[in-house]
Amino acid sequence: MIQVKGLSKIYTKARGKNKEAISNSIVGLKDVTFHVRLGEVFGLLGPNGAGKTTVIRHLMGFLKPDAGFARIKSLDCWEESKEVKAFVGYLPGEMNFLKEMSGLEFLNLMAGMHGNRLVFSRRRDALAEHLDLNLKQPIKKMSKGMKQKLGIINTMMLDAEVLILDEPTSGLDPLMQKVFIDLVLEEKNRGKTILISSHMFPEIERTCDRVGIIRAGKLAAVEGIQKLRQEQRRTFEITLETPEQAQLICESGLKAGRIGANQVFVEIQGDMNPLLKVLAQVQVKDFLQRMTELEEAFMQFYERGEAVEQSIISSHV
Numbered sequence: 001m002i003q004v005k006g007l008s009k010i011y012t013k014a015r016g017k018n019k020e021a022i023s024n025s026i027v028g029l030k031d032v033t034f035h036v037r038l039g040e041v042f043g044l045l046g047p048n049g050a051g052k053t054t055v056i057r058h059l060m061g062f063l064k065p066d067a068g069f070a071r072i073k074s075l076d077c078w079e080e081s082k083e084v085k086a087f088v089g090y091l092p093g094e095m096n097f098l099k100e101m102s103g104l105e106f107l108n109l110m111a112g113m114h115g116n117r118l119v120f121s122r123r124r125d126a127l128a129e130h131l132d133l134n135l136k137q138p139i140k141k142m143s144k145g146m147k148q149k150l151g152i153i154n155t156m157m158l159d160a161e162v163l164i165l166d167e168p169t170s171g172l173d174p175l176m177q178k179v180f181i182d183l184v185l186e187e188k189n190r191g192k193t194i195l196i197s198s199h200m201f202p203e204i205e206r207t208c209d210r211v212g213i214i215r216a217g218k219l220a221a222v223e224g225i226q227k228l229r230q231e232q233r234r235t236f237e238i239t240l241e242t243p244e245q246a247q248l249i250c251e252s253g254l255k256a257g258r259i260g261a262n263q264v265f266v267e268i269q270g271d272m273n274p275l276l277k278v279l280a281q282v283q284v285k286d287f288l289q290r291m292t293e294l295e296e297a298f299m300q301f302y303e304r305g306e307a308v309e310q311s312i313i314s315s316h317v
């Protein structure tokens with residue numbers, strides 16, 4: 001449904017002569033290739049400045065690739081951007097609203113541009129109810145999170161075949177993040193093809209079938225969410241009854257270390273059973289999972305990518 005191949009973009013800061021422009025150039029994307037299947041939810045995961053928005057701006061036909069291409073339903077996103085936009089619902093990272101309007105006036109205006117606004121009004125009202133947003137409020141009085149909700153309603157009410165969502169939960173509180181995740185899963189069940197960019201692992205984990213991990217403009221890996229979960233390193237902080245029990249864990253063969261007299265950390269990759277077997281022999285006073293930093297989750301793939309590149313280089317030297 002979505003095909004991105006060899007997509008590359010160099011941003012040039014200055015317009016001056018070639019030399020000057022090159023010295024001021026920033027790699028936006030370098031040879032990015034992935035695809036999203038019909039009915040699939042695909043996550044583009046990466047830290048700030050990784051290139052997620054740059055990929056999305058190519059898909060929406062706002063940027064012309066320096067090399068490679070982006071296609072949706074076999075249409076070229078740059079050459080045929082008007083046709084592409086007709087069946088894509090797009091939520092930008094930052095949205096400009098006509099602030100003098102109410103939420104309702106804005107949505108009616110947008111719906112009117114896409115056809116008969118009455119067709120969209122049922123979905124609009126249902127979404128507003130799910131997201132608990134009063135559409136009668138003037139936009140200028142809305143908080144950041146409320147404006148994000150308005151953006152989500154605007155994107156989803158049109159019932160487009162393909163949804164492209166750039167950091168959709170930014171500004172939403174945890175309760176609303178959950179509501180949003182449910183909305184995405186509902187749309188997936190209705191057969192939509194969805195691409196979500198995010199730097200937050202949990203929302204990607206809950207919604208996506210596959211994930212592309214992007215960093216510094218390069219796609220480090222594309223993995224199924226199951227594989228990512230299995231390979232994810234998890235660190236636990238465990239408080240035991242006695243120092244002897246803490247010692248027992250450190251000597252159990254697990255990847256573990258002391259962080260206090262009665263406290264240890266244990267790092268697990270994949271299977272939890274070896275840890276559970278050891279814990280059955282001790283008395284646990286407290287058991288905490290350290291938050292997995294996104295950096296940590298995708299560094300595993302990034303490091304692997306670099307290792308592959310290194311071995312290719314060495315084999316050519």
Ligand SMILES: Nc1ncnc2c1ncn2[C@@H]1O[C@H](COP(=O)(O)OP(=O)(O)OP(=O)(O)O)[C@@H](O)[C@H]1O
Nearest residue numbers: 011026027028046047048049050051052053054055
């Ligand atoms: N218009 C621009 N001009 C120059 N450089 C740009 C421009 N837009 C993006 N960049 C650069 O391209 C790189 C990728 O930016 P991009 O906005 O795609 O990242 P992102 O992954 O969406 O980040 P974030 O999570 O912060 O939104 C960054 O180094 C950024 O500084």
